[in-house]
Amino acid sequence: MPSTDRGKLLLRNDNILWFYDPKSKVSVRMSPRQRLLGNASNGDVITSNFTLDYSAVLEGVETITDGDRNSRLAWKLRLKATNEFAPYKQVELWVDKENDRPLKGKFYGNSGKLLKVAWYRNWKMVFDRIRPTEVVIGDGFNPNKITLMQMSQYQKKTLPLSWFNKEWLPHFTSQGEQ
Structure with a gap:
């Protein structure tokens, strides 16, 4: 992560998304479609829920090339x-x-x-479930623009309910202490 992005936080509370930047010390409400870094929008990172946000229709079976x-x-x-x-609006x-x-x-x-276009890859056991730990995202307008999202160092933590509001974001640290 670039040093300019350290300390920046996202909080999703139901369908409301907040962004906090420690330089400005302000929490700002965001759209899930706003970009986070590179070609990744906040929706790619934390708000896409294929089961809850979409209805699905089976169109058939195809042989495709996966992310590997x-x-x-x-x-x-x-x-x-x-x-x-x-x-x-729509996803294939x-x-x-x-x-x-x-x-x-x-x-x-x-x-x-x-x-x-996104490819899900590098599947690993995370919290008793196999999950993708990498997502390769290609820009739909310029296929030469690629973002690689890598997820690692997962940790389970029990957090107080009071932390899940925008007013608490300025007090958050990487260790989860005030």
């Missing part, structure tokens, strides 16, 4: 947003026929234009 450049047999689903909080999602893991997604805006 392997051929995989996948279910092709068309997801349509069911509420205004969904980060994208390919799910591994062998293990039901998402392999690839194409994300579309309200205009119907392709905004980005």
Whole structure:
């Protein structure tokens, strides 16, 4: 993480998203579609919920190339947003026929234009569940723009309920202490 981004925080409370920057010492409400870093929007990072925010229709079975450049047999689903909080209007999602893991997604805006393509990869056991620990995101307008999101060093912590409000964000530290 670049040093200019250290200490910046995101808080999702139901469908409300807050961003805190320690330099300005202000919490600002954000849209899930606003960019976080590179080609990744906040919706990519913390607000996409394929089950709650979308209805799905099975369009068939296809062989696709996954994020590791392997051929995989996948279910092709068309997801349509069911509420205004969904980060994208529509998503094409390919799910591994062998293990039901998402392999690839194409994300579309309200205009119907392709905004980005994501590949889910590097699956590992995290908190008793196999999860992708990398997401490769390609820009829908310029395929030469790529963002790699890597998730690691997961930790389970019990946090006080009082921490989950925008007023508390200035007191947060990486150790979770005031």
